[in-house]
Amino acid sequence: MEKVLLSIIIPTCNRLDTLSRAIDSLQFQNIPDIEIIIVDDSKRSLIEEISLLVSQTVPSSISVKIIRNDGTHSAARARNLGVSQADGEFITFLDDDDIYLPGRLHNMLNIAKEGKYSLVSSGRFFESGDFKVINNQANQKFGEIFIEDIKYLNDIDIGFMIKKTRFEELGGFNINLKSLEDWDFILRHLFSGNCYKIKRLDYAVNIEPGKIRVSNNDSESYFQLGELHKNRFGDDWFLFMKAHGLSLSNNLTLFDVAKCFSKGSIFKVMYCYGRQFKNRVNNYVTKLNFR
Known part of the structure; x- marks a missing residue:
């Protein structure tokens, strides 16, 4: 053989x-x-x-x-x-x-x-x-x-x-x-x-629209990955991972963003919030188009 x-x-x-x-x-x-x-x-x-x-x-x-x-x-x-x-x-x-x-x-x-x-x-x-x-x-x-x-x-x-x-x-x-x-x-x-x-x-x-992929679970997995490696990468990275996960599930709030001011991760977290806002607008426009 x-x-x-x-x-x-x-x-x-x-x-x-x-x-x-x-x-x-x-x-x-x-x-x-x-x-x-x-x-x-x-x-x-x-x-x-x-x-x-x-x-x-x-x-x-x-x-x-x-x-x-x-x-x-x-x-x-x-x-x-x-x-x-x-x-x-x-x-x-x-x-x-x-x-x-x-x-x-x-x-x-x-x-x-x-x-x-x-x-x-x-x-x-x-x-x-x-x-x-x-x-x-x-x-x-x-x-x-x-x-x-x-x-x-x-x-x-x-x-x-x-x-x-x-x-x-x-x-x-x-x-x-x-x-x-x-x-x-x-x-x-x-x-x-x-x-x-x-x-x-x-x-x-x-990436066919509407198809279920494993990556659809990414929101929760960002939290999990953050917990696994936060001791190696530090608080700044950990807060970003949490914010990224929250934004994927459309749950990142301005209060979450404010908490990051003292941690040095504000710019990356603001990026997550901005992307979430953009997605909300796009979803709203899409719904209007299908009415």
């Missing part, structure tokens, strides 16, 4: 329609020694349906494992389960509604194999309507990434690449987080490791 160089873990939950698109994008990566691990995280088992889909879309030359998550259902636990079954020296992740552009994994793996950087990523963009609408993420940083670069905003997507042994050394994703578990993991990695981000936009994040 040939050694597997790279394992791609795809957690999926009731998205057979988009899963086929995600799997298709793995066939243009120019890497021979890979395996695909699909973790069925649906409430009702879809193993048979996924197996049929794989048989219709994946060449027999590519190894595929289909695993059922029979425990607590969450993206973090499903990904950890997938890693536990991986035979690859390196691992990476793909959400079932996103895709890789051709060559992404080949380029990342070339850097990962050099050994200088223990975590490798590249750029992302957002699409909807099967690429009818494309939006870039502004101000992405490329090259060597330091912890200060993602302290307030994580622009490293879930499809990062890392050695399996390093992932396990850090304990994998925190299953207590409802979302942002990738940000938490990358922060923990950067406390003692390094990262390189290739200047190439090749991870497509699907």
Whole structure:
């Protein structure tokens, strides 16, 4: 049996329609020694349906494992389960509604194999309507990434690449987080490791309007992430994380802003309040347009 160089873990939950698109994008990566691990995280088992889909879309030359998550259902636990079954020296992740552009994994793996950087990523963009609408993420940083670069905003997507042994050394994703578990993991990695981000936009994040995503839980997760790392980053960062979380749930008040004056975090908190106000106005205008 040939050694597997790279394992791609795809957690999926009731998205057979988009899963086929995600799997298709793995066939243009120019890497021979890979395996695909699909973790069925649906409430009702879809193993048979996924197996049929794989048989219709994946060449027999590519190894595929289909695993059922029979425990607590969450993206973090499903990904950890997938890693536990991986035979690859390196691992990476793909959400079932996103895709890789051709060559992404080949380029990342070339850097990962050099050994200088223990975590490798590249750029992302957002699409909807099967690429009818494309939006870039502004101000992405490329090259060597330091912890200060993602302290307030994580622009490293879930499809990062890392050695399996390093992932396990850090304990994998925190299953207590409802979302942002990738940000938490990358922060923990950067406390003692390094990262390189290739200047190439090749991870497509699907953001169809009205679709439920794990990131819809971000409001509560900002509070959780703040508690986890406040001792390392301090009060200024912690207050920002709280304010950001409150603004995502539309609950940030001027009283909350006023409390931050003495803490030195007022400008970042005011930004959160301004963004919340803008979203309220946009939502109000949208409702008027649909009357």
